[in-house]
Amino acid sequence: MTIVGQNLIEFRGVSWRANGGSEAAIIDDVSLEVPRGSTLVLLGRSGSGKTTLLKLINGMHWPSKGAVLVEGRATHEWDEIRLRRGIGYVIQEAGLFPHFTVAENVGLVPGLENWPKEKIAARVKEMLRLVGLEPEEFAERRPRELSGGQRQRVGVARALAADPPILLMDEPFGALDPVTRAELQREFLALAKRLGKTIVFVTHDLREALLLASHIILLEKGKVVASAGPEEFLRLRHPEVLAFAASLDVRGGAA
Amino acid sequence: MTGLWSFMSEHQSEILSATLEHVELVCIAMTAAILIGVPLGMLIVRRAKLRALALGIAGIFQTIPSLALFGFLIPIPFIGGIGKRTAIVALTLYALLPILRNTYVGLTEIDPAVLESAEAMGMTQAQILFRVRFPLGLAVILAGVRTATIITIGVATIAAAIGAGGLGTFIFRGVALVNDSLLLAGAIPAALLAILADFLLGRLERRLRVT
Numbered sequence: 033m034t035i036v037g038q039n040l041i042e043f044r045g046v047s048w049r050a051n052g053g054s055e056a057a058i059i060d061d062v063s064l065e066v067p068r069g070s071t072l073v074l075l076g077r078s079g080s081g082k083t084t085l086l087k088l089i090n091g092m093h094w095p096s097k098g099a100v101l102v103e104g105r106a107t108h109e110w111d112e113i114r115l116r117r118g119i120g121y122v123i124q125e126a127g128l129f130p131h132f133t134v135a136e137n138v139g140l141v142p143g144l145e146n147w148p149k150e151k152i153a154a155r156v157k158e159m160l161r162l163v164g165l166e167p168e169e170f171a172e173r174r175p176r177e178l179s180g181g182q183r184q185r186v187g188v189a190r191a192l193a194a195d196p197p198i199l200l201m202d203e204p205f206g207a208l209d210p211v212t213r214a215e216l217q218r219e220f221l222a223l224a225k226r227l228g229k230t231i232v233f234v235t236h237d238l239r240e241a242l243l244l245a246s247h248i249i250l251l252e253k254g255k256v257v258a259s260a261g262p263e264e265f266l267r268l269r270h271p272e273v274l275a276f277a278a279s280l281d282v283r284g285g286a287a
Numbered sequence: 288m289t290g291l292w293s294f295m296s297e298h299q300s301e302i303l304s305a306t307l308e309h310v311e312l313v314c315i316a317m318t319a320a321i322l323i324g325v326p327l328g329m330l331i332v333r334r335a336k337l338r339a340l341a342l343g344i345a346g347i348f349q350t351i352p353s354l355a356l357f358g359f360l361i362p363i364p365f366i367g368g369i370g371k372r373t374a375i376v377a378l379t380l381y382a383l384l385p386i387l388r389n390t391y392v393g394l395t396e397i398d399p400a401v402l403e404s405a406e407a408m409g410m411t412q413a414q415i416l417f418r419v420r421f422p423l424g425l426a427v428i429l430a431g432v433r434t435a436t437i438i439t440i441g442v443a444t445i446a447a448a449i450g451a452g453g454l455g456t457f458i459f460r461g462v463a464l465v466n467d468s469l470l471l472a473g474a475i476p477a478a479l480l481a482i483l484a485d486f487l488l489g490r491l492e493r494r495l496r497v498t
Contacts, residue, residue: 090407116409127404131422131497141408176498190408200407 040198040230041066041089045098048084048254052096058084060254061098066247068197071224071231073241075276076251082234085251086200089232090119102198117141120191120199120229124206126183128175134160134186135171141194159189164219181212188220192227199224199231205240217243238276241265250276294468302457306476309453312371312443313480316378317436324383325428328390329416338391345384353381353442357449374443374451381442382435389431393424426496433488440481444473 048059059081066072074082087093088100091112099106107115128137138159139152147155157167163185175183184204191199205213205220221244224231235241241248242262250258250265252272260268266277295302324345331338348356356377360367366376397420405415447455454473461470 092403092407113409113411116407119407121404121407123400123404123407125400127398127400129401129405129419130398144408144410144414 038067039065039101040068040103041072041232042101043085043088043098044101046088046095046100047097048088048093049096057096058254059088059095062254062256063098064249064256064259066230066232068230069228070246071233071244073233073235073245073248074251075235075238075241075248077236080251081254082236082251083202084254086202086232086234089198089200090116090121117145117194118196118198120194120196122184122187122191122199122201122204124203125180126175126187126204128183128186128190130175133172133174134165134178135167137175137186138189138193140190145194155193156189159193160186162192162223163189165189179212180208181216184208184216188223192229197230199229201231201233203234203236206235206237220244238280291468291471295472298472302472302476305452305454305456305473306480309440309443309455309477309480312374312378312446312451312453313436313439316375316382316439316443317432319375319379320382320386320435320439321432323379324386324431325390328387328394328428329421331387331391332394332416332420333412341387342384342391345387348380349384353377353445354448356380357445361449369450371446371451373449374446374453378439378443378446382439385431385435385438386428387431389434390424390428393427393431394420395424396427397423423497426492429488429492429495433485433492436484436488437481440477440484444477 043062043064046059046062047057049055049057062085064072074085076082084093088095088107089102091107091110094108099108101107102110102115102119129140132140135153135156138156142152142155156171160167160170165182165185170178170182170186175186178186187204191201205216208216217240224244233241233244242265245262247259247261248265249256250270250272258265258268258270258273265273327341331341351359357374360373360377361369367373394416401419401423402415405419410418443453444455444458446453447459454477457469457473458477461467461473
């Protein structure tokens with residue numbers, strides 16, 4: 033490796049303020065590292081800055097202070113279109129294009145990258161199978177003809193289609209019923225391990241964080257208040273960690 | 288009523304040619320309004336200052352009483368004068384606001400999650416405009432075209448006042464001569480045209496709606 037070392041993503045003293053820096057810091061002096069092939073979970077309440085942090089990685093936001101490095105290069109040195117095409121992005125409710133078929137949704141980024149047609153078609157099939165959707169049955173459907181779980185599967189397939197090394201996921205399973213949610217979490221975990229992607233995953237669900245993370249970072253009001261692997265996380269004594277742990281502890285039996 | 292029918296069958300060919308003239312006025316004005324309004328609507332999606340200016344000016348045209356707008360245009364060189372050209376300019380200005388406003392609304396009122404993922408996937412602003420905003424906003428844009436067409440069919444009857452012809456010719460003559468048959472020979476075809484346009488464009492609009 034080069035000087036990039038093992039970190040595919042790195043935050044160095046990053047702060048972010050809305051409206052070009054005139055307002056209070058949403059992200060306040062955050063430093064973190066995401067090693068290649070690992071899954072970092074950003075945990076926090078609504079408004080803690082998790083989504084903002086995610087958007088600092090793919091240049092949807094730019095740091096007001098400090099630098100975000102992707103593959104060893106600061107995001108502001110990247111061409112934003114190139115940067116984003118190398119980063120898969122999955123959000124709640126998937127954000128699929130309602131006027132595209134499933135196949136067109138999944139094939140979008142390869143299409144933008146001018147892959148030849150046959151290669152796109154083959155890749156779309158491969159991706160749909162990967163997320164457990166039979167291409168013959170689903171390729172020509174529209175998003176509205178899918179269930180929530182199926183839409184989310186298509187969202188993951190779309191994010192993976194151009195084979196980006198990095199995957200950003202913003203509460204991707206947040207809108208699903210608990211059963212479907214657990215199912216997708218399990219499958220996703222297996223998939224992530226197999227593909228060796230570097231993943232940053234946003235959630236407010238501690239259970240999900242413990243299940244999926246190689247490392248958990250807890251955010252409170254834009255600051256990192258706890259940082260640990262899933263095994264050690266519940267042993268931390270920070271009040272916000274305890275608050276999250278208490279949310280698990282409905283009947284005295286934590287996960 | 289028998290008077291009306293006999294009048295209409297006697298003057299069949301005149302009514303038909305006035306109707307065609309009317310359709311011609313409306314079609315030319317609508318084409319011009321769409322060619323100006325839709326691209327302008329695309330242009331103002333991400334430009335707040337231009338947006339306020341364009342919607343403001345189009346709004347002003349819409350508030351001028353139509354007969355007055357025709358009158359104002361007559362003395363203006365090149366576009367003014369008596370006849371079709373002036374009428375078409377006035378009708379175009381009149382049709383502009385519904386088209387411009389609906390284009391802007393159609394292109395902007397799109398599920399934020401869809402726009403966010405389009406941006407995050409590395410689509411350029413032009414790709415987002417043409418491949419996401421435009422197809423998703425098309426039904427709303429068309430609703431604006433439909434509204435504008437119906438307004439224009441009605442307002443175009445006034446074009447006869449400045450010598451542009453069309454179905455208004457019968458209406459103005461009917462008013463002047465206090466002749467109901469003459470008046471209705473202009474009014475009924477104009478109303479039927481509006482209903483037909485509403486029906487056809489409404490069907491097209493429903494087909495283009497993406498759910």
